[in-house]
Amino acid sequence: MHGVRTRQLRLSTLFLMAPAIAQIQNQPDDGQWPMPAKNYASTRYSTLDQINTGNVKNLKLAWTFSTGMTRGHEAAPLVVNNTMYIVTPFPNVLYALDLTKPGAPVKWEYQPHPSPASQGVACCDVVNRGAAYYNGRVYYNTLDVHTVAVDANTGKEVWNTKLGDINLGESMTMAPLVVKGKVIVGNSGGEFGVRGWLAGLDADTGTIAWRAYATGPDKDVLIGPNFKPFYESERGKDLGVKSWQGDTWKIGGGPGWSWISYDPGLDLIYYGTGNPGPWNPDMRPGDNKWACTLFARRPETGEAIWAYQLNPHDVHDYDGINENILLDLNIKGQTRKVLAHPDRNGRMYIMDRTNGQVITAEPFAFLNTSEYVDLNTGRLKVNTAKVTGFKTVRDICPAAPGGKDWQPSSFSPKTNLIYIPHNNLCMEFQGVQANYIAGTPYVGANVRMYAGPGGNRGEVSAYDPVNAKTVWAVKEDFPAWSGTVVTAGDVLFYGTMDGWFKALDDRSGNLLWQFKAGSGIIGQPVTYKGPDGKQYVAVLSGVGGWAGAVVAGGINTQDGTAALGFANAMTDLGKHTTKGGTLYVFALP
């Protein structure tokens, strides 16, 4: 009798949960980690729960692996078929580690030998954000603008496609997303006056199936008859030309170094474009489309379905490249298919991903550069006092790296919260003449950053996307420049720039466990089920990136404008950490 009642109860809970299973955030999970964001919805949520709030305090180091490199390690390790794949910063070596053997020895190593000169066109350290596994191959980008496909079993190169030119200031740092047989990749170089693009490559052969530019005529942007943006301001012919002066769109930026998400139901990929060039906005009158813009496109053709410009005529280097987490949420009694995009401008955009309508756009970080987003026109109401140009403007918050930069958030369907690693930085900005010399920086700004209100330079917060408000926030001394991952064990993991790898209670933000790594952590933590059935947590340490260039690049902080002004905010980082890349893997004893 008792048994029957439980079964009935289970059945009814199952029934209650049935609509939930259909939600895009409830992704199937086999305990592997095949792409940096874990799944197409980009939730970075794992259903593994062996490690939980009760036992995480016992977490111990299981094994480590040295990359032997000293630049910023931003990549997520991948775990597929009991093999771990790690991409290093330049020279972008790919390691396969055998998880079935004690200590996970190297199975094979692949060296793409990118051009050393490409290090000169990497704006913000020679980082790489990882690879993507798809149908027996590992795909990733090299700094010198190649995409490579490597056989996941043998480490043999299957194809290697050159996509751009370092002599035009192009580089590549993003992680591809592979959808329906297309490897989708984009360029970096918003600080070099590149013309931004996103491209779809045939996964089998590496041939370029489509390329969608971020500036120029509609045919180059792949805007056609099916393009139906929600707001009036995004409609019209060739806005990628008309919203610029003369032919400045040709060196107008909008690079595609973005995170990409995919909704199989709607058959749409989502990504945002980077900043327009140069930074000094007085040199590029107009809205500068399609820089700082979210796009929905078809994965097979690249065709644009909708677009929404987050920061028209960007005046603060607020790239739109941050992650888009796809969620089906009940908002005001209605189930809405949304995307959650925490933008550089400090606002969390909750948007209808079917059509590009903004539902809410409330701050998740301290900001004074904008007042609100007009929900009728979709336009950001900019605070004119903080508009930059040929002048010096002080106390601009957030600073150029934004309320948050590329460091990706996670979402737990258990708590319905988004866990955002972010910055608390402000800046002073002096616009100067920018001189375009192909292959050299095209910025036109002297910047100096410093800690925002409170003095802490970073924060990790839990954001409720339905009620559009922050639920809890934890202060970090340095910018929280690593990704977060959250699990069914209610544990949130992330690393700090001074080298602490932390586990927090995802409901309260309470610190449950921490470990001091050899170097600051700016990588993306992952968790997986090992061949022994145990849950592991892995993260790369190795400080660097834009925020950590002070240490990784040996910056002289006497010059506050060094590293595009980040040096000024990070003068003391060298007292807290040193450089060097190591993978750390943890498990319960």
Added chain:
Amino acid sequence: MRKLAAAGIAVLALISWTLTSCQREKRELRAAPVRRAIYGDAARQSELQPGGPQTEPQVTNPDHANAWSISEGQRLFEWYNCVGCHSHGGGGIGPPLIKKHWIYGGQPANLFDTIVKGRPNGMPAWGGRIPEYQVWQIVAYVRSLAGEQPFAATPVRTDELEQKPTTIHNKVQGETR
């Protein structure tokens, strides 16, 4: 008569041609492209000298370390976007230039070589883009960043954003690597 007029025109043309070419000649003399080979290639990159020390070829910056060339160098450092990769000497994409310990040598000839030939890990080769006399002016400025030029000749104030003391997070000053 016609012949005379034609001869007169020819003479006039010759005179004006010589005059303009004199001016051009002047400019070219200043640029003296041949120096690149002499000064640049002689720059020693290693302290190790097989078979014992040899006399180091003395290379001096032909523009000398005067206030004019240093301030011109400072202007050109912005103009050619050196500032985009090295900031105002603190570094970024490229290494800092406010320092005593150079990867490729800090003597004028080393710096000349660095700029003209480029360096493998991302320093562009500017040879053929920047006139040689300007390269020397930039060399003079770069050395002034490291405090290697007479104090009196070094520009007092740079044109960059002025530091606001309240925004310095942690005053680590006077650091040289």
